[in-house]
Amino acid sequence: MSHVVLATASPELTATVAAATAGAYVALPQLPATPGEVLAVAGGLPEVVVLDARTAPDQVLDVAAGLTAISPGIGVVLVSDCPAEVGLAAMRAGVRDILTPAADAAEMRDALTRAAQLARPQTPTTGLPLTPDAGPAGKVITVVSPKGGVGKTTVATNLAVGLTRTVPHSTVLVDLDLQFGDVASALNLDPEYSLADAVHNPARRDTMVLKTFLTLHETGLYVLCAPESPAAADGISGDDVGRLLQALASQFQYVVVDTAPGLNEHTLAALDQTTDPVLLTSMDVPGVRGLRKELDTLTDLGMFPEGRFVLLNFEDPAGGLSIADVEATIARDVDLTLPRCPAVPASVNQGIPLLQLGGKKNPMTRQLGRLVERFAGVPTLVARPGRRRGRHRGVKVGA
Ligand SMILES: Nc1ncnc2c1ncn2[C@@H]1O[C@H](COP(=O)(O)OP(=O)(O)OP(=O)(O)O)[C@@H](O)[C@H]1O
Ligand SMILES: [Mg+2]
Known part of the structure; x- marks a missing residue:
């Protein structure tokens, strides 16, 4: 089921809703004639429906009334040129909010949030409460290392991109290196929101709201970036981290977590929620x-x-x-090794993980592919040479 449905033929309104939801919505590219059309595209009961009421307001109000009659928990938001004129009829149709077409992404996000919040008490069965037992939880894969600079971010970003390529829209990457996280830079992202926004938002227990704080990478990977300022980490507790990861695991098949070096409060809280810890070190005696x-x-x-x-x-x-030697020292088997590879720093500097880059396979991409296979359980897809950015086609790596 999808939680936000947008019915409009307007590219501008589509762009606003896409920005407000970080792409987490389903589009109906024309005005629906019946509520059933909205439910069909949503695949069930949506949480919020945005209806463009500019061209056929009466038809739109009928659909709104039909939707709220089917389930009073559906939050309907209208977009209208003349809110004052449609106001009373909209109220009678159970519409939660009316925006003008000039509303920007932030205003749209606020309206969607309010509509979803109002919906919650009336439809406990359609909501997604962020409780530990909400839904079948995805895998939480946390990359940890005792020391810095050993490749956690390299591994986490490639693993997340590889999982997304293997199972589209399955994966969220969380940058839990709250002071000096560089996932945004490794993925060439300029995030509007960070993990601090996600955990401090009053509606953080609402998964739909939470998703609006994610940044969508061009591969289809969702990313929750570290705060811009190192000081912001102080206001984030281990409990915040635990709740956040539970919430994300209720929505995504894979939650990949990059961490700061060592075992700080946030990393321990993440490990508490982790199904698959990845312990990483460099191949030298101190590491x-x-x-x-x-x-x-x-x-x-x-x-x-x-x-x-x-x-x-x-x-x-x-x-x-x-x-x-390493296995004797750690008294455990080593599961996988990654070679030193000059293409890695180059890919980090470009902000394009190796598994997103096309080109010839090298020992590092092969090993990263095996890492992804270990968690996805199927052969990995990497970008086809010459189709580097923004494309989702792929070829099999390794076997
Ligand atoms: N296999 C590799 N071959 C060559 N360079 C690598 C390899 N793995 C990582 N690097 C480089 O090492 C540096 C550190 O990597 P990365 O940032 O992934 O480590 P980290 O553990 O996340 O560091 P920090 O603890 O500071 O967050 C980067 O410049 C990266 O490009
Ligand atoms: Mg790092």
């Missing part, structure tokens, strides 16, 4: 010792589900450490 300590600490805290995955980055045969 491997750090990983051993981290593993021991988490085991002592009882925070280790069976699905843990140990990943070694910067594999270098000339570095004097073998995989066997």
